[in-house]
Amino acid sequence: MDIPVFILAGLLVHCVFLVSIFDIYFSSPLxxxxxxxxxxxxxxxxxxxxxxxxxxxxxxxxxxxxxxxxxxxxxxxxxxxxxxxxxxxxxxxxxxxxxxxxxxxxxxxxxxxxxxxxxxxxxxxxxxxxxxxxxxxxxxxxxxxxxxxxxxxxxxxxxxxxxxxxxxxxxxxxxxxxxxxxxxxxxxxxxxxxxxxxxxxxxxxxxxxxxxxxxxxxxxxxxxxxxxxxxxxxxxxxxxxxxxxxxxxxxxxxxxxxxxxxxxxxxxxxxxxxxxxxxxxxxxxxxxxxxxxxxxxxxxxxxxxxxxxxxxxxxxxxxxxxxxxxxxxxxxxxxxxxxxxxxxxxxxxxxxxSALFKAESMFTNAVQILEQFKVKMMSVKTMYILPDCVSYHFMLLEYFVCLQVSLCKTLINLALEGLSYYHTYDRLFLGLSIAVSFVGWTTYVILVIIKAHTNLTKTVPTNKKKSTVLFYGFASAGMIITFFLLIQTCPWTYYIYCLLPVPVWYAVVKEIPVIQDLATNVLSLHIGQSAGFLLVCILGIEILVFSFFYRSALTVGLLVFAGWPVITQLWIQAKTKALIWTLLCVLLAIFPLMPVVGREPNIPLVIAAGLLTILISFFSLASLCKSENKYRDNEDLKIFSVALSTYVVGSTHNSLKIKQGLPVMNQIISWMTLALLLLSPTFLFERLFSILLSLMSTYLLLSTGYEALFPLALFGLMFVWINMEQEALQHYGLSLKPKLAVFNFTCTMDITQFRQLHLDDVRRSFFFVSFGWLLYVMSFSCFSSFDPASVYCFLTVFSPFMMGGLLLLKVAIPFVLVSCAFEAVQVTTQLSSKRYITCCISALHFFFLVKDYGSWLDIGTSISHYVLVMSLTIFMMVMNGLAQLLTTRRLGLPRRNKHHSM
Missing domain, CATH: 3.40.720.10 (Alkaline Phosphatase, subunit A)
Known part of the structure; x- marks a missing residue:
């Protein structure tokens, strides 16, 4: 399957997975x-x-x-x-x-x-x-x-x-x-x-x-x-x-x-x-x-x-x-x-x-809820072929109505249970359909990657007779499912959920030769090596899942990441970079431990983050632009924008503190900052640092405390990661390592054809997913504890959708930084772009953790986790495309022509 078709199919399948949870759990109870x-x-x-x-x-x-x-x-x-x-x-x-x-x-x-x-x-x-x-x-x-x-x-x-x-x-x-x-x-x-x-x-x-x-x-x-x-x-x-x-x-x-x-x-x-x-x-x-x-x-x-x-x-x-x-x-x-x-x-x-009025009122209350039960039961009964026990359930309710008024509360509770039963009547078979599709799609993605990017499988001649039998077999299964749904008069969305496993598993079964070769090669590997690799993968995924319930798990994960150079040759090969990597991982590990809720705004800390960004910018640009200050025009503008944003944050919150409202000029400057994306030339380090400066201005305006320092620590880690991955290239013998100092994004070719997959690629993909997971878990906490003070530089008048949009922008900024960094890792290490298996497996894990019992909070939280992980998979695909756009396209202000020495 071609890469664009594969990505499109992946987006469609994941959108179905995401939407299905709303039909299964969030359908209207009315x-x-x-x-x-x-x-x-x-x-x-x-x-x-x-x-x-x-x-x-x-x-x-x-x-x-x-x-x-x-x-x-x-x-x-x-x-x-x-x-x-x-x-x-x-x-x-x-x-x-x-x-x-x-x-x-x-x-x-x-x-x-x-x-x-x-x-x-x-x-x-x-x-x-x-x-x-x-x-x-x-x-x-x-x-x-x-x-x-x-x-x-x-x-x-x-x-x-x-x-x-x-x-x-x-x-x-x-x-x-x-x-x-x-x-x-x-x-x-x-x-x-x-x-x-x-x-x-x-x-x-x-x-x-x-x-x-x-x-x-x-x-x-x-x-x-x-x-x-x-x-x-x-x-x-x-x-x-x-x-x-x-x-x-x-x-x-x-x-x-x-x-x-x-x-x-x-x-x-x-x-x-x-x-x-x-x-x-x-x-x-x-x-x-x-x-x-x-x-x-x-x-x-x-x-x-x-x-x-x-x-x-x-x-x-x-x-x-x-x-x-x-x-x-x-x-x-x-x-x-x-x-x-x-x-x-x-x-x-x-x-x-009077006691009579209370009794009549309670009876009316019971009959009113019972009426809902009757209508709900009949609506389900006309859609599905129900077992006889339903009629007994209905007769029992009627018996309570006729018995005596003192049992009205019992009747109400029984009717409410009946409403819940019929409201969730089709939840089981829809859930099973989605779970089967989940497993099928994850299996298919693994097979496609193995087939296209490894030498573990050999090409097998196509058997047309077997292919025909296979096609008609799955087509017949699809027709049987369709007939079953037709006689049940199910909604049209049910056809999508129930028929999705058919094409997905058809694609999997078509790759039987690949599965056979893979099984043969796995059995030939050293048992200890295979078990150790599998254990590490499972442990890593479980830490990611666990972090949704306990943010401190992210700290543990980052501390484990800090030890990566120690257990490889990188500690000897690049001591300085390895030490910086370790220190930055430890620094980033502090953020998940910081309070998400219950904290007061700390504007001086935001201002300090802005000043630190400016200071780092001058030193970095002086190093990157030694050759006659090339490309400094746009960068100076962005540094000025960061300085202006820092001033606006302090000025706005001071004005609100003394109850003088949001200054109009500050509001205008804040909204104008959103349009600032003047990208530098496409040389790797210049472009990545330019993206940081462009986004940091907006992030400062949306910050109220320690989170303003987060993009700086994250960008530093991403910067070192790119260098570390470039150092690790020698482990599988590339003939030529790209020089990062002169690496140009626009000069890259189709990198997926240059080499086959290596075990290091699994680690790289896991790093990327883990960093994305870190951002997503922290973003989830940000949403659940939204403080209007974070948007005061843009507006103070209540507007839920505008405020929500600004919050989404704040959440997206760190994702852009990570995605652009991974784009750099991908093109410099010639890594395949198919890297979402971890997300799929985690989403399936959360699918089985969804609850339909207990408190509303428990149910809602479990569903939210599933939706967030599914959204993460889709979101990271979108971020990948955005990262390619940001790293390979140039948009800048007209500048004077200068002679630059090469």
Whole structure:
């Protein structure tokens, strides 16, 4: 197979592997066509007011300050005297959109839905707002529209401030909450002069939603332990008190208003959220007003988190719920149908109603979830031929419905188990199909490399008869699989996953002669040598896999790399280079041990990294450009760019620290830096150093601490690696070693035809994959602990996709450095370009580690690892192409013609 065809086939196969995991694990759990369910008894409240303090941690609200006084005195008095309280336990990802969907719609949104849209509904789902008579909401343009545009009819109204107001660099983000409170006040005042609005407000089943984003924004910008965050909580407390009083007075204190205050997610001490730390998943819940229980005194109560004593609330009963349970609570209080896709269980202890109302509400809750089970079961039943036990399962559920209301919770749990069962019904056979394809493709890649680049196999004449039989045999298997999928009415993607093993294994079986020769040669090798080589390969792969769970494994791996020259002749052959290699490996091994989360920005360290880059640049360029300062024009510009970026970083963060916002000129310079890729001539060292300078400017602007030093240490190691590999060429007798000082990328030919593979090539490929793995694991940690401060030089206004794009750019920069270095290793050592077997094997390992049980965090983490490793394989292929472009193409400023001596 030609190399371009092989690479294209590899990309397509890996894309299928990557996409398959979303069909298998990330398909939407939502079903449609259920009958709405609501309690027939009159509800205790006519209206509901929902306050969502975005980013508010439970401990930040409930704990007392250093003086022993409540940080939110009004809400503290409510939970002590007027209402019920507890903890709302969120699920990951602890982000605003999935948190609000769980609160208002009652289900936990799948990852695919989050990826499809932010402000609008990517899939249709029901919500408390949709079921209400009227809903008015105030707050962020990132949250409110998705519930309005997904509602039927015209009864959900939104009032949003401008997106530009969500500025992390603003003097105080509490103004966002003040905007909400002020507009709610104006709304009620204006309603007295608007009879239509006044009448609508006096209807039943009305919801008022106040989304308060200031706490979240201040937490990101200043951290949850800051004065700004804690002062914002006090301002929200005062605002809630004013709004509650305003609404009570507006309705003549009729006692028909229920109030709920909660949060969509919490926040870590370092100002991030999205993962599963308790500070992110424990959010406050305070409910008071019509139909809500008063505080319940208790003598003892126990919770594993041991917060009660710290909060001085050990004598008030704490009622914990899952975040999705709040949706049925709201629906029950105002008497609207439970959201159709809700999986929440009504927390009865919050209700102060008759036993009959509680029983009816619980029964309605159970039937509503059972309706989802029925629809889900029928949708699967029409697609697949199910065993008879399914009918018994259904009959058992119907039996529970007819038995008695006291078993509603059992019915709910059983129905939820049934939903999960049918949602994952086809997971096994799809997973097996992908696993079989995985093994087949990895085997095929190994055979192609051995066949094309070794002398272990001999050419065998093609047997046309056997080839024909083989072709028709696999074609028949494909037709049988297709027929099976047709009668099951499966989605079109299932055909891809289930038919992929057919061509992959057909290609493998065609290489039977290669397999036979390989087996013969392997058996002839020394057993100890073969076993040792195999053991080293397995150990190396396992260290890479282990590093995803424990970053310190990367440190161990780099320390092992540091000893490479010692166990070879390189320590004697090139002592100075070997010593530098060892020292740089040890230096790089420190970075995986550095804290990823929980660290404060260290801008002086970023500035120091910039100054060090400038210093190294002057010494390096003086050495590389001795001949009449050739090619210095573009390099001087890049050094100036690094210096300018260093200044912008310090200036920007200083301006934000004194609350003067992001300087416009700094922002312009930062964005202009992205366009700087003025590449030097294609001589190896000049080109690689030019790439470093071009990318270092942007990397400095996106750094907030020690990571600014990482590209320098990495580039130094890559530079030495190129020299070390050139020294190692003599071990397999090349007639001519290229001189790196004058090596030109554009003068290289098709290097794969020059020599066959050597065992050193396996080590080189493993080095490359390991360095890529190092970057990827550290990048994964960077994503999970994203700090908005890293993009403050470019923008401070909240923009998730723009910020995510800049973060991806930051992650890609070290990859570019490693890929360009390996491109240099490849062309100077005449190494084959097929080098992704290690990634494939590791991805298969993670495929078997994917969990469909345990906590959502465990499941999500295992799937994330698989997706990341699969992405790494594809990403490294793309980086290979980019490296070739960067090393062989030239783009520069017009410069004066000079006479250069050769």
């Amino acid at each position: 079903v449609h066509g259920m009958t709405p369910q609501q309690t027939s008894l009159p509800p205790p409240a006519k209206r509901l007011v929902l306050f969502v303090a975005d980013g508010l941690r439970a401990d930040s609200l409930y704990e007392l300050d250093s003086n022993g006084t409540a940080r939110a005195p009004y809400l503290r008095s409510v939970l002590e005297n007027n209402g019920s309280w507890g903890i709302s336990h969120t699920r990951v990802p602890t982000e605003s959109r999935p948190g609000h969907v769980a609160l208002i719609a009652g289900f936990y949104e799948d990852v695919s839905a989050v990826a499809k849209g932010w402000k609008e509904n990517p899939v249709e789902f029901d919500s408390v707002f949709n079921e209400s008579k009227y809903t008015w909401s105030w707050g962020s343009p990132d949250i409110l529209p998705m519930f309005a545009k997904g509602a039927t009819g015209d009864h959900v109204y939104t009032f949003c401030y401008a997106a530009e107001s969500e500025d992390f660099g603003a003097e105080d983000a509490a103004k966002l909450d003040m905007w909400v409170f002020d507009h709610v006040k104006s709304f009620f005042n204006s309603s007295r002069n608007n009879q239509t609005l006044f009448s609508a407000l006096n209807e039943e089943k009305v919801v008022l939603f106040l989304h308060l984003l200031g706490i979240d924004t201040n937490g990101h910008a200043h951290r949850p332990n800051s004065r700004e965050y804690q002062e914002n909580i006090k301002q929200v407390d005062e605002g809630v008190k004013e709004i509650a009083s305003l609404i009570d007075n507006f309705y003549g204190n009729d006692g028909k208003t229920a109030f709920i205050l909660t949060s969509d997610h919490g926040m870590t001490d370092w100002g991030s959220h999205g993962a599963g730390h308790p500070s992110e998943t424990l959010t406050p819940l305070i409910v008071w007003g019509a139909g809500v229980n008063y505080p319940q005194k208790v003598t003892t109560q126990f919770f594993e988190d041991n917060f009660l004593k710290e909060w001085k609330l050990e004598n008030l009963k704490r009622l914990d719920v899952n975040q999705a349970d709040i949706a049925p609570l709201m629906a029950s209080l105002i008497g609207v149908p439970f959201p159709l896709n809700s999986v929440g269980t009504l927390p009865l202890e919050y209700l102060n109603t």
